[in-house]
Amino acid sequence: MAGLIPEDILEDILSRVDIVEVISGYIPLKRAGRNLKACCPFHHEKTPSFMVSPDRQIYHCFGCGESGNAFKFLMRFERMEFPEAVEALGKKTGVILPRVDTYENKATGITTQLYKINELAADFYSNNLDSGEAGLKAKDYLLKRGMTQETISALKLGFASDKWDSLINYLRSKSISLNILEKAGLIINKEGGGYYDRFRNRIIFPIFEIKGRVLGFGARVLDESLPKYINSPETNVYTKGKNLYGLNLARDAIRDNDFVAVVEGYLDFILPFQEGLKSIVASLGTALTVEQARLLKRYTHNVVMVYDADSAGELAALRSLDIFIEEEIDVKVVSLPKGFDPDSFVRKNGIDSFKERIEKAQSLFDYKLGILKTRYNMKEIESKAKVSTLMLETINKFKNAVLKSEYIKKLAQELGLNEEALLEEIKKVKTNKPYQDTNVSLERKPLNINPTEKLLMSLMLEENSLINRIKESIEPADFEDERISKIVSIMFGLLEEGKEVRPHLLMHHLGDDISQVVCESVFMPQSLSLEHKERVVDDCVMRLKSKKVKSRREKLHQEIKAAQNLGDEEKLSRLLEEFHCLIKKKW
């Protein structure tokens, strides 16, 4: 896991960082005895089963099994790669890291290379705005749309000329291979061989991730030609629907205001943001994904969706809002007057008028019902039934039973229907999800470990002196569970080297599934004196040994029988001797 970063540096960082401080920067932690707890950020739950240990410097979720140290938390929560997590915590703790390789280095991962190339491309496009006739014309176009130079720089907007090979030539001059340029999605393979630039004669919008690295690009024409927008294809660093445009600039404001406005496109974001609505992001698509909802949830639980009049009525967009309810995020909706999008609305009416609209946003319930009422003839019974079914789909997503029943009551009143009938109907609403939850495969289940072995593990992690005591009487191989046996052998090894065994340091030596065993063992409740712990250890060791002897005895018994049947006298006498030795032991 550690890779190229020296072990002592990792340990240095971990010994200075406080996991409680790291995690509580993202989710609220509540005291629970000597630990802290929270609702798990990695799976859905109502009662907290996510535990953080300040003493042991690790976290563990008893619901989904997610666990680890401070590095691991950042990797999972911020979706960082290991070196990034190390860098982040290194910075936080003031530990200086050895120089990391540049992108030319072959050992550097593809991810790092792609980020670097995207950055070079973004610089190239951005410089184009200040040179050449076409570039200056493009810049003029942006200024005329009301953007300031400051905004253009902050978003690193750029221009791709109409030449077929200007980016290729520029990046080739930096000795970047065509192969990697293709992987970055910046160039396209020609049918007859060779390559050409993907983006030509377009305004370029770099798409940034949360820390400001360039993931990919969106590109818009300057006139009315089609397609209006083209985007980077999916690459190793860019996945559609997993990011939010502008979040890198808006995150602090979103957290401070505890609110975010979500618009659709690049331009919808830019003007409102420039004019002073700082808690805003663009979804870069009409329907929101669950990943985007979860991304927002890190900063706020209050979302206002802003739709153009055109896309406001789209059922796909409406349905995607149910995601917020499932994620227990409060969602409201605004749709702008016909003919307006956020960009044109702000240009025409000013930011205050836009903010006012947002303040008057409707609840999802009212908004959806309003849309459905305009689509169906509410005088017909069949239409009412259809509308009630569509509304119940949304209501059914509420996890809170009180909310569910109150909304059913409200729906009954609004549609003039019988509440009992709606209660009957909601039972029939399918609970299948309208979207794919891609995180499911990452979640782990609690482990199945022999309780005696687990107890021993947990005691060894509590007191280093107990490891020595155990080492005197048993070997790693005596543990039945292979994972524990591996952990124990690492602990024995560390102790021999004169190192301290601490759970959060142990992690580097272990794979994910094995470190889960460590984390789970750490949170076993114990408040015993050292003397008492020693007695428990001795008892556990004895139990393990006697179990081992018993199974050896059974095995010998069978081997003896087999030898007797075969008439193998020599083997028989050897086995019998071993058998007598075994039963003499007083286990």
Ligand SMILES: [Zn+2]
């Ligand atoms: Zn969990």
